[in-house]
Amino acid sequence: MAGKFVHIDKKMSPPKVESLSCPKCGGTITLRAKGYTKTLVCQFCQTILDVSQSGLNISGFTKLNDVVDPLIPLGTRGKLHGTLWEVIGFMQRRGTFSPFLHQQKPPFSLTAGGLLTAALDIISDDDDSDDVYVPPPPFVWDEYLLFNPYKGFRWLSECKGHWNYIVTLHDVPENYPNHILRYLNVNYRYYESYEAKVLYVAGEFYWQVKSGDTAEISDYLNKPGILTLEESTEKTSALTRPQTQSTALYIGGHETEAGTYLRPSPLSEDVSPLVNKEQMWSLAEYIEPEEVISAFKLTGDFPSKIGIAFNQPLPDKETYTSILKTSGIGIAALLVFYTIFGLFIEPKIILNAKFVVPSTESHVIGLENAMDYVSPPFNIDKHSGVLNLVLQAPVNQSWMEVEASLINDTTGESIEIQKGLEYYSGYDYDGSWTEGKDRDEMTFSKPEAGQYHLSFKITTNHTGSLPVKMQLIEGVNSFSNFLFSLLLVAVPAILVLLYMFLFEARRET
Amino acid sequence: MQLSTCPACGAEIRFKSRFSTMAVCSFCQSMLVRKNENLHLQGKMAVIAQDLSILQVGTKGVYKKQSFEIIGQLTVRWQDGFWEEWYVQEENGTQAWIAQALGFFSYTHEIQLPDTQFLPFIQIGQSISLKDQSYVVSDIKSYIVEGIAGELPFEIQPGLEGLSIDCRSTESKCAYIDFNQNNYRAYAGENVDFEALSLTNLREIDGW
Numbered sequence: 001m002a003g004k005f006v007h008i009d010k011k012m013s014p015p016k017v018e019s020l021s022c023p024k025c026g027g028t029i030t031l032r033a034k035g036y037t038k039t040l041v042c043q044f045c046q047t048i049l050d051v052s053q054s055g056l057n058i059s060g061f062t063k064l065n066d067v068v069d070p071l072i073p074l075g076t077r078g079k080l081h082g083t084l085w086e087v088i089g090f091m092q093r094r095g096t097f098s099p100f101l102h103q104q105k106p107p108f109s110l111t112a113g114g115l116l117t118a119a120l121d122i123i124s125d126d127d128d129s130d131d132v133y134v135p136p137p138p139f140v141w142d143e144y145l146l147f148n149p150y151k152g153f154r155w156l157s158e159c160k161g162h163w164n165y166i167v168t169l170h171d172v173p174e175n176y177p178n179h180i181l182r183y184l185n186v187n188y189r190y191y192e193s194y195e196a197k198v199l200y201v202a203g204e205f206y207w208q209v210k211s212g213d214t215a216e217i218s219d220y221l222n223k224p225g226i227l228t229l230e231e232s233t234e235k236t237s238a239l240t241r242p243q244t245q246s247t248a249l250y251i252g253g254h255e256t257e258a259g260t261y262l263r264p265s266p267l268s269e270d271v272s273p274l275v276n277k278e279q280m281w282s283l284a285e286y287i288e289p290e291e292v293i294s295a296f297k298l299t300g301d302f303p304s305k306i307g308i309a310f311n312q313p314l315p316d317k318e319t320y321t322s323i324l325k326t327s328g329i330g331i332a333a334l335l336v337f338y339t340i341f342g343l344f345i346e347p348k349i350i351l352n353a354k355f356v357v358p359s360t361e362s363h364v365i366g367l368e369n370a371m372d373y374v375s376p377p378f379n380i381d382k383h384s385g386v387l388n389l390v391l392q393a394p395v396n397q398s399w400m401e402v403e404a405s406l407i408n409d410t411t412g413e414s415i416e417i418q419k420g421l422e423y424y425s426g427y428d429y430d431g432s433w434t435e436g437k438d439r440d441e442m443t444f445s446k447p448e449a450g451q452y453h454l455s456f457k458i459t460t461n462h463t464g465s466l467p468v469k470m471q472l473i474e475g476v477n478s479f480s481n482f483l484f485s486l487l488l489v490a491v492p493a494i495l496v497l498l499y500m501f502l503f504e505a506r507r508e509t
Numbered sequence: 510m511q512l513s514t515c516p517a518c519g520a521e522i523r524f525k526s527r528f529s530t531m532a533v534c535s536f537c538q539s540m541l542v543r544k545n546e547n548l549h550l551q552g553k554m555a556v557i558a559q560d561l562s563i564l565q566v567g568t569k570g571v572y573k574k575q576s577f578e579i580i581g582q583l584t585v586r587w588q589d590g591f592w593e594e595w596y597v598q599e600e601n602g603t604q605a606w607i608a609q610a611l612g613f614f615s616y617t618h619e620i621q622l623p624d625t626q627f628l629p630f631i632q633i634g635q636s637i638s639l640k641d642q643s644y645v646v647s648d649i650k651s652y653i654v655e656g657i658a659g660e661l662p663f664e665i666q667p668g669l670e671g672l673s674i675d676c677r678s679t680e681s682k683c684a685y686i687d688f689n690q691n692n693y694r695a696y697a698g699e700n701v702d703f704e705a706l707s708l709t710n711l712r713e714i715d716g717w
Contacts, residue, residue: 035562035590035591036590037590038589038590051590148717149562149563149714149717150563150703150711150717151703152613152703170613170615170677170681170683170700171677171678171679171680171681171682171683171700172645172647172677172678172679173679174679206589206590207589207590208588208589278633278647278648279633279634279647
């Protein structure tokens with residue numbers, strides 16, 4: 001029928017937002033989602049109206065005495081997750097806990113959050129908190145119904161300043177042991193159950209809503225997501241069973257001239273509410289209020305967050321994770337560095353020279369009259385790393401200097417080393433002073449492995465003979481250095497972990 | 510494609526699907542039933558109530574690389590509102606159905622029901638197996654046919670009552686069993702997103 005076919009609707013103009021008259025007060029109400037809307041609330045007299053083929057029928061009133069002003073006004077449009085949504089409905093509900101609804105929580109999970117929660121449980125003092133379920137106090141939350149004719153419906157909920165973006169699911173999660181549900185390859189652990197009661201409604205809804213409607217809700221958590229099951233506790237309508245000829249004997253229906261007559265089956269009265277409960281699954285994701293405010297271009301204040309919501313993710317999680325990662329890399333790099341440079345190796349003294357520089361008449365031993373010393377041969381091994389030269393001599397108001405050559409006995413290559421000591425002290429108007437020290441160290445990278453000897457000259461102006469101690473040490477034990485640098489690198493990580501711990505401690509249990 | 514003439518107003522009627530047994534004349538709204546190469550007048554269809562549905566007869570799309578066209582519409586009313594069933598013809602002539610409820614679509618094909626004896630006793634929450642796939646019955650709704658348009662593979666008219674048994678499964682699979690005029694028909698398929706269908710020739714909606 002292409003070409004010739006023109007659908008009847010095309011002959012009329014596209015549907016516009018419709019205006020209807022409230023049967024109770026006569027006020028003009030806008031209908032935004034015609035064809036979908038089943039319940040419509042008059043904003044003037046708070047009458048709940050049922051949208052039917054014949055028109056609007058009064059079906060109740062919203063219960064609260066005062067009008068509740070939604071934070072996002074009805075009719076506002078905003079872009080969330082790439083789609084434009086219009087707020088068409090608003091509902092306020094109260095959740096009440098009871099031991100009858102509560103299911104056993106699964107044991108802690110082997111995730112960072114799970115271990116942290118377990119640690120907190122151990123630290124906190126409640127000994128009998130495992131056995132007795134103490135129901136938390138009731139709480140109130142608001143829901144906003146979002147509509148887009150191409151995408152359908154979504155929800156925004158707000159509770160104690162925390163917001164969630166919710167999608168109704170049309171398939172069912174899989175049951176896993178220990179009250180765990182799996183949906184789209186993600187596991188959700190049982191968290192809580194409560195009864196929800198409708199306190200107030202405004203705008204439009206796509207199903208029949210009455211003030212005081214109740215439902216049983218169970219939440220399953222994998223932050224920032226919550227998988228929710230909502231079971232309406234209202235019995236479904238009478239028209240639920242086919243009364244065909246073949247079943248007439250069993251169920252007791254009967255035929256009329258118009259055809260099979262659908263009437264409530266006597267069976268449905270005996271059947272427990274469980275069987276006729278309507279199940280609705282939805283998936284919520286934590287959303288920051290700022291995102292909602294900017295999406296709907298709202299001015300004015302949103303209520304501030306109270307506490308930490310149970311599905312609230314760590315804010316700036318990426319920053320903290322990268323800090324932890326960087327610290328981890330830093331620690332690893334430190335370990336590698338220290339290993340490569342042989343800083344973990346037990347220091348080995350390869351040359352231990354003790355000798356006395358004899359005193360001279362001139363009190364100064366310069367290069368021209370310096371003695372030549374030659375050390376016995378020693379081995380420098382193959383490990384990479386450093387060599388440490390330790391020089392010690394009791395200079396006092398004097399100095400001494402060593403000029404040495406580290407000579408490889410095989411290749412003849414030599415490394416020149418120069419090191420001195422000096423020590424002076426005195427007394428002036430500021431008090432006593434000292435300068436220099438009588439012991440010093442010098443670190444230099446290890447040369448090639450092999451047999452070496454040290455040949456050196458000592459110059460000094462020390463009066464009297466001077467006992468000198470000179471050591472060459474292979475591998476410097478700088479474990480304390482390592483710990484210090486480790487601490488430096490780890491400080492940001494420690495701070496982040498502390499912040500995470502405190503954040504989790506404030507989360508609702 | 511079969512060409513016929515509307516017995517009421519003489520307009521050209523084209524059946525796109527060989528499975529179609531009835532059609533609504535787009536000019537005079539007469540309901541026509543195909544019998545032995547002839548079209549019989551069955552009555553007149555009142556205009557279907559307007560709503561914000563974005564699909565219409567003539568909408569085209571692609572599902573699993575098969576292009577399709579919506580060639581028929583069935584709107585039903587139930588206690589809590591309306592929903593639409595769209596009769597679809599795929600590129601290769603196969604029939605399919607798109608069910609639309611609350612902005613959510615399901616794309617299904619008719620399947621054979623092996624045994625219908627258990628169906629009158631079926632309850633919400635019960636597990637059933639259809640064509641090697643297990644489902645949970647999520648809803649049983651009683652409905653009344655509200656309106657039809659285009660062509661349909663069965664004879665139906667406004668005012669007829671029926672029952673729809675919705676079944677859900679994991680991984681977006683869904684099925685429904687329809688009971689109407691003492692016949693059970695079953696359809697199985699999956700829920701699909703609006704984007705996944707690459708729809709064109711959609712109905713214009715003011716303000717959107």
